C-alpha cells in the first residue's frame with residue numbers, strides 16, 4: 001500500500017497507538033452544559049427556548065430559517081439557566097443556551113425528529129453537519145444543485161491527521177451504522193457508486209466495514225499519507241479526477257461525507273435521533289487518553305478532567321488534529337459537532353511560536369510536498385511583503401490549508417500561516433486568480 | 434475548572450513540525466563529506482590539514498564578523514558557513530599558500546553570500562565564488578600547487594610508470610596528450626583505482642572519488658539531496674566524454690566532478706527547487722563541465738560549469754513551475 005495516489009503529502013508520526021485500541025466510553029455527564037447556537041458553517045441559530053424553560057433530551061433549543069443552517073438540540077433533560085454567549089474553540093464568541101441537567105438522565109431516550117417521508121428534512125431536523133471538522137450542514141450537500149449529477153458518494157474514513165482515532169473506533173465498533181448511512185446518502189442523491197475510504201493504518205476498521213458492507217458499497221484501503229482525507233486529494237485517489245479550481249466536488253459528480261456524519265444520518269433516519277453527542281479522541285499529554293462519547297456542550301476543561309487531566313509540560317492544547325486544528329486559548333470552551341479531538345501537545349512536540357525572521361534556504365521541500373502543487377515559499381514571500389495580487393497569481397486561493405509546507409520547512413518559516421493571510425486578503429480584495 | 438494558560442502557546446496550525454532543521458541538514462552534509470576530508474588529511478598530511486583549518490576558519494570568521502558589524506543576528510551556528518568552508522577546502526590543492534585560502538574563505542562568505550543578504554539570497558555557490566576568485570587572481574600559484582608532484586614523493590603501484598613522466602596532474606596530462614596527438618600517453622583505465630581510493634594530485638577533494646560517492650549516496654538515501662542533480666551531472670559528463678572520444682569513467686572520476694556533482698551543485702540555495710529543474714540543472718552542469726574540459730583553456734572546468742548553471746537556476750525554476758492541482762479543463 002505504498003503507492004502514492006495523490007501528489008505531494010507527508011507522513012508525520014502517527015501517535016495513534018495511545019488510543020487506537022481503546023473502545024469508546026461515555027465521558028461523565030457535566031452538571032451544566034453550554035450549547036453553542038452556532039456549531040456549523042452558516043447562519044447561527046436563534047434560541048427557541050428561554051431561561052427557566054424545561055427542556056428534554058433531543059429537544060430543539062435553537063434554529064433559524066436559512067439555506068445554510070442547522071438546528072441545535074438539548075443533549076440532556078434539564079432546565080435552561082440562561083441564554084448567553086460563550087467563547088468557542090475557534091476563538092469567536094457565539095450565542096449559547098446554558099442548560100442545568102436533571103440528576104437522572106436516560107441517555108437512551110430523546111425527543112425524536114418529526115417523522116415523515118422527506119429524508120432530507122429529517123437530516124436537517126436532526127442537526128447533522130460535517131463531523132470531520134468542516135461542519136457544513138449535511139442537508140445542503142445532500143441536495144445537489146439542479147443539473148448536477150452525482151455518480152459517486154465517498155465516505156471519508158481516512159482520519160489522516162495524527163493522534164485522532166475517533167473515526168477509527170466508530171468504523172470498528174459500529175460499522176453497520178456507517179454502511180447504513182452510506183446507503184441512505186446514495187439513495188438520497190441518486191448515486192451509483194459508494195466508496196468508503198480507509199487508510200492502510202486501520203486494517204481492522206476496513207475489515208469490519210467489509211464484513212457488513214451491503215451490495216454496491218465498496219471499501220477501499222488507501223495508503224497512509226497526509227492529507228489523504230482532504231477532499232480533493234481523496235476524490236483524486238478514488239475517481240482520478242481533479243476538482244476544477246473554484247468548483248465543488250459535485251462538478252466531478254462526487255460528494256464526500258465523513259464516516260461519523262454518515263452514521264449520524266443513519267441514526268437520524270432510522271431512529272429519529274438528533275445529533276447531541278459525538279466521539280472525541282482525548283490524547284497526548286493527558287493521564288488517561290481515550291475515545292470519549294461526549295455530550296455536545298460539555299466544556300473541554302471537563303473533558304480533559306475526565307481523561308485524568310493534563311500531564312507534564314503541555315504547551316499547546318489543540319481542538320482537532322495537530323496539522324489543521326486550533327490551539328485553544330481557553331479550555332472553558334464547549335465541545336461542538338465538529339470537534340474530533342483534543343490533543344495536548346507537550347513541549348518539544350509542539351511547534352514553537354511562529355516567527356518570520358528565518359530565511360528560506362530554498363531546500364525545495366515545500367513545493368515538493370504541497371498536495372496542491374503550489375510553491376508555498378513564493379506565495380509566502382509575497383504575503384510577507386503584502387503583495388496580495390502577486391500571491392493570488394501564484395494560486396494562493398487554491399491552498400487547502402493542510403499545513404504541510406510549514407510542517408516540512410527546515411527553517412520553520414510560517415508558510416501556511418502567511419498563505420492563509422494572503423488568501424484572506426486576496427478574497428477581501430476580490431482578486432481574481 | 435479553568436486551567437492556567439500562561440505557559441500555553443496559541444498559534445495558528447500546523448501545531449507540529451518535522452524534525453528537519455537547517456543545522457541538522459548541514460551537519461549531515463558535513464558528516465557525508467567527513468570521510469573524504471579526513472582521508473585527504475591523512476593522505477596528504479599537514480598541508481591539507483592547514484588548508485582545511487584556514488578555509489573553515491576564514492568562512493566562519495567572516496560570517497561572524499559580518500553579522501557583528503551589520504548587527505544581524507548571529508548565524509554561524511546554522512552550519513551553512515561550516516559547509517562552505519569545508520567545501521572550499523576540498524576544492525583547494527593542499528599546497529595552496531595559506532593566505533590564498535584565507536582570501537578564498539573571505540570572498541566566499543563576504544561576496545558569495547552575505548552581500549546578497551545571507552543564507553538563501555545568494556545566486557552563486559559561495560564556496561565556488563571563493564574558489565573562482567582565487568583561481569582567476571593567482572592562477573599560476575594554484576596551478577603550481579596542483580602540480581606539486583606528489584608522485585615524486587609517494588609511489589603508487591598503479592601509477593608507477595606515470596610517476597616518472599611529470600608532476601602535472603593526469604587530467605592536465607590527458608589534455609596535453611589530446612592536444613598533441615589525439616592519443617593518450619598512458620592508460621586511462623589504469624587510473625580508476627587510484628582516483629577512486631587514493632590519489633594525491635590536485636585538490637583535497639580528488640583524493641578519493643569513492644568516499645565522495647559514498648557520502649553523496651548517504652545524502653540521497655537520507656533525502657537531503659535530490660539524485661537528479663548528481664545523476665544528471667555525472668551521466669552527462671560521462672556520456673559526452675565518451676562522445677568526445679575519451680574514457681567516460683576516467684573523466685567522471687578525475688578532477689572535481691564528484692565533489693561538484695554530489696556536494697557543490699546540490700547546494701539548495703543555488704540550485705533549482707523543482708524536480709525537473711534539478712534534472713536539467715544537473716545535465717547543464719555536466720554539459721558545461723565536459724565542454725570546458727575538452728574544448729576549454731583549462732581541463733578543470735567544474736567550478737565555472739556549476740557557477741554558470743547557478744546563474745540559470747532561477748530561470749529553470751520559472752520554466753518548470755508545477756501545475757496547480759485542479760487547474761484542468763472542467764469536464765462538465
Ligand code: SF4
Nearest residue numbers: 370399400402403405
Ligand atoms: S497549506 Fe496550502 S500551500 Fe501549504 S502545503 Fe498545504 S495546500 Fe500547499
Ligand code: SF4
Nearest residue numbers: 360361363364366409
Ligand atoms: S521548505 Fe522552507 S526552506 Fe525549504 S523551500 Fe520551502 S520555505 Fe524554503
